[in-house]
Amino acid sequence: MNRFARFDRRWIYVILVVIVAIPLLRPFGLPFSVTEPTRQAFAAVDKLEAGDVAVFDFGYDPGGAAEVHPQAEILFAHCMMQGVRVIAFSLSQQGPRYGDLVWQPWEEKGKVYGTDFVNLGYFAGGEAALASFAKNIPGFMPKDVHDNSVAGMPIFEGITTAADVDLFISISTSTILPFIQYFQGPYGKPVTGGALGVQISRYQSYADAGQLQGYLGSLRGAAEYEKLLEVSGKATSSMDAQSAAHLLIAVLIVVGNIIDMRAKRSGKSAAKEV
Amino acid sequence: MKQLLPTVIAFLAGFLMIADFFFKSEFIQSLSKDLQGWTVIVSAFALGLGAVSLVRVHARNIARRAPGWINGVVLLASMFFMIVTGITMGTKNAAYLFAYDNMLSPLGAAVYASIAFHITSASFRAFRARNVEAAILLASALIVLLGRAPIGETLAGFLPSWADWIVNVPNVGAQRGIIICAALGVMGSSLRVLLGIERRYLGS
Numbered sequence: 001m002n003r004f005a006r007f008d009r010r011w012i013y014v015i016l017v018v019i020v021a022i023p024l025l026r027p028f029g030l031p032f033s034v035t036e037p038t039r040q041a042f043a044a045v046d047k048l049e050a051g052d053v054a055v056f057d058f059g060y061d062p063g064g065a066a067e068v069h070p071q072a073e074i075l076f077a078h079c080m081m082q083g084v085r086v087i088a089f090s091l092s093q094q095g096p097r098y099g100d101l102v103w104q105p106w107e108e109k110g111k112v113y114g115t116d117f118v119n120l121g122y123f124a125g126g127e128a129a130l131a132s133f134a135k136n137i138p139g140f141m142p143k144d145v146h147d148n149s150v151a152g153m154p155i156f157e158g159i160t161t162a163a164d165v166d167l168f169i170s171i172s173t174s175t176i177l178p179f180i181q182y183f184q185g186p187y188g189k190p191v192t193g194g195a196l197g198v199q200i201s202r203y204q205s206y207a208d209a210g211q212l213q214g215y216l217g218s219l220r221g222a223a224e225y226e227k228l229l230e231v232s233g234k235a236t237s238s239m240d241a242q243s244a245a246h247l248l249i250a251v252l253i254v255v256g257n258i259i260d261m262r263a264k265r266s267g268k269s270a271a272k273e274v
Numbered sequence: 275m276k277q278l279l280p281t282v283i284a285f286l287a288g289f290l291m292i293a294d295f296f297f298k299s300e301f302i303q304s305l306s307k308d309l310q311g312w313t314v315i316v317s318a319f320a321l322g323l324g325a326v327s328l329v330r331v332h333a334r335n336i337a338r339r340a341p342g343w344i345n346g347v348v349l350l351a352s353m354f355f356m357i358v359t360g361i362t363m364g365t366k367n368a369a370y371l372f373a374y375d376n377m378l379s380p381l382g383a384a385v386y387a388s389i390a391f392h393i394t395s396a397s398f399r400a401f402r403a404r405n406v407e408a409a410i411l412l413a414s415a416l417i418v419l420l421g422r423a424p425i426g427e428t429l430a431g432f433l434p435s436w437a438d439w440i441v442n443v444p445n446v447g448a449q450r451g452i453i454i455c456a457a458l459g460v461m462g463s464s465l466r467v468l469l470g471i472e473r474r475y476l477g478s
Contacts, residue, residue, distance in 0.1 A: 007398075007399075009395040009399070012391075012394055012395045012398060013391050013394070013395070016390065016391060016394045030424035030425060030427075030428050031424065031427065031428070032424035032427055033427060033434060035434075035438070036438075061382060062378055062379040062380075062381070062382025062383055062386075063382040063383065063385060063386040064386060065379070065382070065383060066383050066386065066387065067386075093321075094374075094378070094382075096365070097365075097374055097375075100366075123314070124314055124317040124318040124320075124321060125310075125313050125314035125316075125317035125318070126317070128310045128313035128314055128317065129310075129313075129314050129317070131310050132307065132310035132311055132313075132314055135303070135307050135310075136307070145365060146364060146365060146366055147364060186295065197422075200441075201441060201445045201449060202449055202453075204441060204442060204445065204446045204449070205446050205449050205450050205453060208442075208446060218422075220422060220423070239423075239424050240424070242423055242424075243423040243424045243425035243426075244425070245390065245394070246419050246420060246422075246423040246425060246426075247420070247423070247425050248394060249393065249394055249397045249419060250397075250416050250419055250420055252394065252397040252398040253397045253398070253401050253412065253415075253416060254416075255398065256397065256398040256399065256401065256402070257401075257402060257403055257412075260402055
């Protein structure tokens with residue numbers, strides 16, 4: 001045990017930095033397969049047609065953005081490629097900025113704000129806000145995140161309640177389950193989304209039950225989606241760095257246990273000799 | 275009366291929401307819509323209340339030169355800067371965006387990223403197979419850890435399918451049990467609140 005206590009953990013930090021930096025600077029391009037939840041999420045977006053409407057929640061803040069923002073980027077890109085209208089909001093106070101960030105490149109490509117996309121900003125009230133929004137989508141927020149009046153925006157044509165929406169997408173670092181509760185349950189509408197790697201074990205049950213049309217788990221989920229969409233984005237280029245970090249952790253666990261076991265054995269034999 | 279009135283309000287509000295879920299009555303739907311609108315407004319006020327509370331706590335610490343008071347100065351200055359620029363100039367102005375993109379965003383990411391260092395250090399120092407249960411847990415963790423990263427597929431082709439099995443079979447089974455139990459618990463405790471049996475939220 002003393003050996004562990006004496007070991008300076010800063011060496012581990014240095015090894016981690018080096019091992020993550022190398023593949024970021026010079027990617028290996030390790031191959032990876034696409035998991036079923038990602039295929040389901042892809043299929044849910046892919047079957048939308050031009051003019052359909054998706055509601056998109058940017059439910060994360062800068063802390064979790066490194067892991068889930070690439071998911072939002074690729075899902076949003078797929079919606080835009082399909083010609084889907086996207087009504088965005090955020091259940092996180094710091095989330096609306098990410099809506100603007102994913103929109104920016106598409107505006108430069110000729111998409112029109114108010115017709116193809118609207119960012120309604122932060123929704124205070126959590127689940128109560130979702131329930132209220134579901135009943136009156138165009139009237140829930142009279143102004144968007146940039147203080148523009150939403151009345152008369154073409155994006156809301158034919159949209160009154162959640163029943164008129166074709167797909168709900170929640171990218172969230174807290175939970176995507178309220179979307180099932182307020183949109184899938186009462187209105188029977190498909191829900192998909194993305195989450196942190198540590199959260200996805202909760203969502204598989206809902207995917208199995210058909211309440212969730214798949215999900216993107218962590219950066220890997222975003223990379224798999226990029227692969228399906230045949231786009232090489234941030235997530236794909238980060239996969240090698242993630243692999244290196246995972247391998248280092250696995251090696252450290254094994255080495256740590258071997259050292260621990262050997263120390264225990266030598267302790268026992270020393271006790272026998274005494 | 276101090277206890278009865280809030281209990282009656284909670285009862286009516288709670289059952290209105292339940293009725294709204296199960297019955298398609300225009301009257302009930304209109305009432306519940308108004309009530310949900312009020313909840314959103316109250317929640318927005320709660321944010322303001324949180325900001326006031328934050329100012330009071332940190333202003334007191336700064337005035338008393340309590341340990342770490344300088345952090346309070348940074349916090350309040352940052353908070354007021356974001357509030358003032360955001361409200362007066364809008365969320366698209368350069369100052370607001372500069373602070374968000376170049377300060378808040380990297381700081382948030384840095385705090386989250388620091389977890390990677392703690393996990394890596396803990397993997398060497400703390401994750402021990404001390405008994406059979408811990409060994410099974412550790413083996414599962416290793417399989418999922420490697421099976422969910424491209425390196426696992428490269429090193430051993432069977433790892434992803436093993437990782438999927440762990441996530442889709444034992445994990446889902448356990449999760450379902452937890453979800454169903456939690457749902458039953460929420461139903462029970464909600465009924466206690468609605469029927470006025472549970473009144474701790476009133477301070478009693």
